Structures are given as structure tokens and as C-alpha cells.
Amino acid sequence: MKRIVSNIQNLGFTIMNETVEGSKQKSAGIVIDQTLVNGESQGVSVRLINGKQRSAAVKLDRAALGDLQEALNEVLAKEDA
Structure with a gap:
């Protein structure tokens, strides 16, 4: 008999736009x-x-x-400029 024990973890990030008071915009983001x-x-x-x-x-x-990371770095560089 072989016993297998798996250590399973789920790592999750929820990134949402800031809510603007009085705005009718729906919450939006990514998981x-x-x-x-x-x-x-x-x-x-x-x-x-x-x-x-x-x-x-x-x-x-x-x-x-990796492509997503590169794209985000480029977009953020333009946002900071």
C-alpha cells in the first residue's frame, strides 16, 4: 500500500477599482x-x-x-510619467 498526502493551497488575489462616492459606476476588477x-x-x-x-x-x-507582467510594467511606467 502506498500512502500519498498532498498539501493543496489556493492563493487568490482580488483587485478592484476604488469606489467613487456618488458614482453610478459598477464595481470592476480582476481575480x-x-x-x-x-x-x-x-x-x-x-x-x-x-x-x-x-x-x-x-x-x-x-x-x-510573463507577458502580462511585462505589459503591466509598461502601462504603469506610462501612468507614472
Whole structure:
């Protein structure tokens, strides 16, 4: 008999726009989820939030996550300028 014990963790980030008092704009943002099994990533998914609705999860591989990081760095550099 072989006994297997898995240490499963779910790491999640919810990033939302700031709410503006008196604005009729719905809350919006993204959710990034990562599943870790025994310390190793099993995948990352992203969902969009629009009001109370969430989109279907989109799985991103390591290359896509690197591209996302590069795109965010470029966008943030322009925002700071």
C-alpha cells in the first residue's frame, strides 16, 4: 500500500477599482487564482469582475504570465510619467 498526502493551497488575489462616492459606476476588477500542490504551481487563472458578475476563468501558462507582467510594467511606467 502506498500512502500519498498532498498539501493543496489556493492563493487568490482580488483587485478592484476604488469606489467613487456618488458614482453610478459598477464595481470592476480582476481575480487571479493559483493552485499549489506540495509547493508547486498547478496553474493560474484570471477572471474579470463586472458588478456582481464574474467571467469564466481563463488559464494562463508561465509565458502568458510573463507577458502580462511585462505589459503591466509598461502601462504603469506610462501612468507614472
